[in-house]
Amino acid sequence: DVKVTQSSRYLVKRTGEKVFLECVQDMDHENMFWYRQDPGLGLRLIYFSYDVKMKEKGDIPEGYSVSREKKERFSLILESASTNQTSMYLCASSPPPGTGGYEQYFGPGTRLTVT
Amino acid sequence: GQSLEQPSEVTAVEGAIVQINCTYQTSGFYGLSWYQQHDGGAPTFLSYNGLDGLEETGRFSSFLSRSDSYGYLLLQELQMKDSASYFCAVRPLFSGGYNKLIFGAGTRLAVHP
Numbered sequence: 001d002v003k004v005t006q007s008s009r010y011l012v013k014r015t016g017e018k019v020f021l022e023c024v025q026d027m028d029h030e031n032m033f034w035y036r037q038d039p040g041l042g043l044r045l046i047y048f049s050y051d052v053k054m055k056e057k058g059d060i061p062e063g064y065s066v067s068r069e070k071k072e073r074f075s076l077i078l079e080s081a082s083t084n085q086t087s088m089y090l091c092a093s094s095p096p097p098g099t100g101g102y103e104q105y106f107g108p109g110t111r112l113t114v115t
Numbered sequence: 116g117q118s119l120e121q122p123s124e125v126t127a128v129e130g131a132i133v134q135i136n137c138t139y140q141t142s143g144f145y146g147l148s149w150y151q152q153h154d155g156g157a158p159t160f161l162s163y164n165g166l167d168g169l170e171e172t173g174r175f176s177s178f179l180s181r182s183d184s185y186g187y188l189l190l191q192e193l194q195m196k197d198s199a200s201y202f203c204a205v206r207p208l209f210s211g212g213y214n215k216l217i218f219g220a221g222t223r224l225a226v227h228p
Contacts, residue, residue: 095214
């Protein structure tokens with residue numbers, strides 16, 4: 001079974017802190033994604049990566065950056081956390097379309113609270 | 116632009132059948148997917164429609180009509196454990212080889228005894 005793990009289930013940070021959210025997948029997937037999930041808004045894509053050191057902005061990249069130094073690991077960075085970044089953060093991975101299906105595999109999520 | 120619309124909430128009783136609709140406005144996409152998410156859990160993949168028509172997987176079926184810009188998820192013989200949020204998602208044509216998805220806001224299904 002594909003496994004996507006995230007470094008923390010719950011995180012509390014102060015405004016202005018630099019925050020790192022880590023995601024690791026064990027299926028050698030090329031594609032990895034970071035979403036945030038807020039009530040009534042569904043899942044919104046922050047950034048995605050299609051290869052090591054490659055990244056693309058999603059729909060809401062402002063205030064975030066990412067790092068992918070190894071294929072299995074994709075990090076989301078909040079350079080200076082703000083209260084409006086309080087949210088559930090979900091990481092996902094998938095193979096390229098047409099190779100292993102159409103499915104994205106999600107981690108359990110990190111609920112981040114910024115105070 | 117791309118947008119998907121789903122009802123925010125649906126209520127049904129155990130053993131019944133429920134249909135969750137997804138209407139979309141998009142310039143083009145490869146296929147429509149459905150994901151299930153229980154409270155506190157991760158979204159999990161349920162189904163994918165690359166072509167128009169019905170796809171069946173056990174108690175769940177999914178339908179797509181590109182001409183009507185419409186799809187739905189059908190859940191039969193509802194069980195209490197089906198209480199969850201359900202998201203439709205499309206992979207836009209412009210997403211290239213990246214399997215990028217755009218999600219709807221989700222439908223919260225409550226199943227009652």
